[in-house]
Amino acid sequence: MxxxxxxxxxxxxxxxxxxxxxxxxxxxxxxxxxxxxxxxxxxxxxxxxxxxxxxxxxxxxxxxxxxxxxxxxxxxNKKNDETFETVYNYYQTIIKSTQQFFSEEQTSKIVNLILNTNKILFCGIGNSGLVAHEFNSRIYRMGIASESVTDAHDLLMKSSLLQENDLLVCFSNTGKTKPVIDSAKIAKANKTTVIVVTNFEQTALTELADEVVLISSYKYIDDTRFINSQLPGLFLLDLLTYKLLNHEKLMHARNKTLEAIHKYS
Missing domain, CATH: 1.10.10.10 (Winged helix-like DNA-binding domain superfamily/Winged helix DNA-binding domain)
Incomplete structure (x- = not known):
């Protein structure tokens, strides 16, 4: 590392x-x-x-x-004068950096949790909410019952309805986002499994997690003009999506949803 x-x-x-x-x-x-x-x-x-x-x-x-x-x-992290090369190098750096946090064992464990859950609630506020929405979009197209929430009040209400066989996936770069922490507390009280995707260990949010997934922080790129905070999370999503679609049932469901969109849109 x-x-x-x-x-x-x-x-x-x-x-x-x-x-x-x-x-x-x-x-x-x-x-x-x-x-x-x-x-x-x-x-x-x-x-x-x-x-x-x-x-x-x-x-x-x-x-x-x-x-x-x-x-x-x-x-x-050496910069190139050309904008294209600069941003390309930043992407390379972030992906390589994020990869160091992942393991085959952990990503497989998360896939198994997703496969064996009754319902998934993805949550995040602000930029983290964009990643939550994207993950939900991919998951429900595979026929898995899921929902994403980015509004603080909705998050609290929907977390209160989670049950023991459900899964809450929290996205928070800092691990200090209060509505997300509160939703995790509610979910834990309901014996719901909680996965946290974040930049830092040992925060109020990670203390509530059954599984913590660390992703790299874009803030370690020494350039204030580069503000892409979603890339590390999307890299994780791509890894998990690829592994999930190894399952024939999920791939079949995704193909059916795509076929419906192509046929009727």
Missing amino acids: NFKNRIQKYNSSLTDNDKKITKYLLANKASIRDKTIIDLSEEIQVSPASITRFCKKIDFNTFQQMKFSLIGSSTE
Whole structure:
């Protein structure tokens, strides 16, 4: 896992000193190649031991391993002057970054939960709601009972009607969206299984989850003009959709819905 993904994954456990180190490293990626841990400790004004602890905390074995990972991510995110190439490279970076969070085991587990549920409620507010709508659109075309909600009041009401054999899928990049957290609390009280798709572990929302799926944050692209927050979630959707359509019954249902649209539209 690259440097930025590790910072994202372990964000909740980072101290103020760790965040000071992180901020310096991200701002000076190009110049640290030949720096020793002593050099950096003097420049950041922290002890060498603090940097060593920081490396261990984000799961690097050594300072050198951390440094090479950071240098690699700097090269990976190098911009091209042409807009097309710049945005293309950002897409490549985000997809590659998000891929590091997924495993075959976890995506298969989620597919099994979807296959064995009675009803699915997808939820999200704002940009996360767009991903929730898209996932729902794909799922109900496969003949699975599902619905998506992006209004806070509707979300609370519909969550209260969920039952033990249902599934709530929450999309929240920050994990701090109050209506989504409240809906997850209601669902858990009803013994509903909760899946959370988010950028960060150890949030109020992930504490309520039966399954947490981490996706990369677009904010780690160092360009304020690039604002695509849906891409990591859509990448996950494509993976799950592809696996679901391995099932003949779901593919048959999808073909029937497409045939109806083509015939009568």
